[in-house]
Amino acid sequence: MKTFRQATAVDHDLRADLDAQWAVGDKLHGGYLMAVLGRAVAAVAPLPHLVAMTTTFLRPPAPGPAGVEVETLRAGRTAGQYRARLVQDGEPCAEALVTQGTLDAAEPYWSRAKAPDLPAEQDCFRLPANAPGSPFPVPLLDVVEHRHDPAVLGFAAGQPSRDGRVAGWLRLADGADWDPLSLLIATDPAPPVSLTLGVTGWAPTLSLTAYVRRLPVPGPVRVVMHSSEITSGRMDEIVEVWDDGDNLVAQGIQLAAVRV
Amino acid sequence: MKTFRQATAVDHDLRADLDAQWAVGDKLHGGYLMAVLGRAVAAVAPLPHLVAMTTTFLRPPAPGPAGVEVETLRAGRTAGQYRARLVQDGEPCAEALVTQGTLDAAEPYWSRAKAPDLPAEQDCFRLPANAPGSPFPVPLLDVVEHRHDPAVLGFAAGQPSRDGRVAGWLRLADGADWDPLSLLIATDPAPPVSLTLGVTGWAPTLSLTAYVRRLPVPGPVRVVMHSSEITSGRMDEIVEVWDDGDNLVAQGIQLAAVRV
Numbered sequence: 001m002k003t004f005r006q007a008t009a010v011d012h013d014l015r016a017d018l019d020a021q022w023a024v025g026d027k028l029h030g031g032y033l034m035a036v037l038g039r040a041v042a043a044v045a046p047l048p049h050l051v052a053m054t055t056t057f058l059r060p061p062a063p064g065p066a067g068v069e070v071e072t073l074r075a076g077r078t079a080g081q082y083r084a085r086l087v088q089d090g091e092p093c094a095e096a097l098v099t100q101g102t103l104d105a106a107e108p109y110w111s112r113a114k115a116p117d118l119p120a121e122q123d124c125f126r127l128p129a130n131a132p133g134s135p136f137p138v139p140l141l142d143v144v145e146h147r148h149d150p151a152v153l154g155f156a157a158g159q160p161s162r163d164g165r166v167a168g169w170l171r172l173a174d175g176a177d178w179d180p181l182s183l184l185i186a187t188d189p190a191p192p193v194s195l196t197l198g199v200t201g202w203a204p205t206l207s208l209t210a211y212v213r214r215l216p217v218p219g220p221v222r223v224v225m226h227s228s229e230i231t232s233g234r235m236d237e238i239v240e241v242w243d244d245g246d247n248l249v250a251q252g253i254q255l256a257a258v259r260v
Numbered sequence: 261m262k263t264f265r266q267a268t269a270v271d272h273d274l275r276a277d278l279d280a281q282w283a284v285g286d287k288l289h290g291g292y293l294m295a296v297l298g299r300a301v302a303a304v305a306p307l308p309h310l311v312a313m314t315t316t317f318l319r320p321p322a323p324g325p326a327g328v329e330v331e332t333l334r335a336g337r338t339a340g341q342y343r344a345r346l347v348q349d350g351e352p353c354a355e356a357l358v359t360q361g362t363l364d365a366a367e368p369y370w371s372r373a374k375a376p377d378l379p380a381e382q383d384c385f386r387l388p389a390n391a392p393g394s395p396f397p398v399p400l401l402d403v404v405e406h407r408h409d410p411a412v413l414g415f416a417a418g419q420p421s422r423d424g425r426v427a428g429w430l431r432l433a434d435g436a437d438w439d440p441l442s443l444l445i446a447t448d449p450a451p452p453v454s455l456t457l458g459v460t461g462w463a464p465t466l467s468l469t470a471y472v473r474r475l476p477v478p479g480p481v482r483v484v485m486h487s488s489e490i491t492s493g494r495m496d497e498i499v500e501v502w503d504d505g506d507n508l509v510a511q512g513i514q515l516a517a518v519r520v
Contacts, residue, residue: 025470034406051466051492051494051515052466052467052515054314054355054467054469056333056341056359058332058333058334058341058355072420073316073318073352073355074318074319074352075317078493078517079466081316081318081355081466083343092333092334093262095333095341095357096357097314097316097355097356097357097467099316099466099467099515101492101494102492103492104492105486106491106492108489108490108491109490109491109518109520110457110487110489110490111488111489111490111491112423112424112486112487112488112489113488163372164372167378168466187342191410197370205341206311206312206341206359207312207314207359207469209314209467209469209513211494211496211513211515213489213491213492213494213496214491214492226372227370227372228371228372228373228508229368229370229371229372229473229508230368230369230370230371230374230412231284231366231368231369231371231473231474232311232361232362232363232473233338234311234471234473236471236473236511238498240488248390248488248489248491251488251496251513253469253471253511253513255311255312255337255359255471256408257338258369260369
């Protein structure tokens with residue numbers, strides 16, 4: 001099984017080998033694809049850290065070889081702006097706008113963010129990659145350990161919580177600490193909020209925006225994701241990612257299509 | 261004074277005439293530039309409504325002629341994905357990823373969004389374009405009327421509220437009702453949250469993501485914007501836009517650079 005770093009590696013020509021393990025059903029995970037795109041931008045950008053990224057998903061790539069095309073839109077002193085595009089067999093699969101900059105681990109100048117109140121990690125329930133009764137396997141869960149608040153998990157017993165919230169602890173199974181690129185995966189946790197509302201169909205992401213706010217301390221991260229509304233066939237999902245030092249390390253928002 | 265529709269018009273070659281009125285200080289307003297980009301996408305896309313848009317701001321354009329380049333990334337049956345780029349004098353000024361679709365005004369399938377509790381519009385305070393003591397005029401405020409919750413306005417008297425929140429009522433001064441393109445402006449209201457924290461410097465937007473969730477009913481909209489944290493020299497701003505029927509019509513998030 002590849003480590004996160006290996007699974008997201010790009011060579012000098014920005015070619016990647018997309019790894020079937022980082023998938024939900026037979027589709028590669030959006031956060032994983034974002035990490036591959038971010039890795040390619042980091043290979044080109046003089047500033048060290050991914051700070052913001054919005055990715056539009058065009059068609060699902062298959063596992064295997066894919067290329068990344070990176071265009072510099074603006075190279076500033078404190079922020080660089082890039083366009084990155086994932087291409088497979090000549091077809092664009094995803095396109096992203098990326099802001100690169102420098103993150104630190106200093107105290108915030110100001111904050112009103114509140115760390116989530118979750119049960120202890122050992123009291124949470126690890127989602128299995130092959131759950132009994134699940135319509136498809138989620139191989140991602142073998143490489144990104146999700147331990148969810150038991151309050152979230154009613155959907156697995158056919159009793160969805162219906163409060164529009166997913167919350168749990170995430171660890172990389174390879175033992176690596178979180179970094180700005182792997183945090184992109186944490187901004188797209190499983191399952192979609194819609195599943196907690198009893199909507200079992202696929203919820204393909206139209207666009208996902210992630211901000212990395214700070215370098216995380218070692219240890220697991222907590223994710224809390226909620227939706228505001230399912231309207232006009234679309235669902236928003238807003239996520240905060242907190243490190244083990246109670247620091248807000250990343251934020252995300254996505255818009256997904258939902259058939260209800 | 262041009263109407264919103266006139267100020268954001270594009271011709272058959274997707275050329276716009278950027279209007280100096282839609283500015284904060286001497287910089288054209290981000291939401292206004294997004295509306296111009298969205299207008300150009302709408303001219304190309306078969307689906308009628310802007311649903312999601314992320315814009316990265318590269319360099320401030322000057323008022324006057326500018327062109328928009330639109331590339332179709334994927335034309336689907338229920339969603340179209342586009343890249344739009346604002347170009348002036350051969351230089352890219354902003355680049356956006358846009359999702360086009362169809363919005364309706366039906367009841368949400370599910371919602372946990374709560375309409376904001378604001379003072380009545382007539383009890384709010386209209387921000388003037390030329391405020392005494394302000395370091396620069398805000399011509400935008402003559403075309404987009406901002407009536408703010410008095411609780412927000414301490415900054416104007418040198419007593420910032422320090423709660424990281426901006427909230428008020430917005431109307432287009434031309435009398436037009438809000439639509440998916442003008443709602444982009446409402447996702448970028450004035451002033452930046454940092455001003456309510458006593459940070460008076462410029463807060464240039466690095467990236468702004470807006471989702472339009474529904475067709476608004478006639479009348480003013482309410483905007484509520486808050487920040488989670490100012491960290492590593494950057495501020496997030498999360499905004500909800502509500503119509504006069506207590507419907508969540510748009511959401512936004514932006515990351516801005518802040519010098520503290």
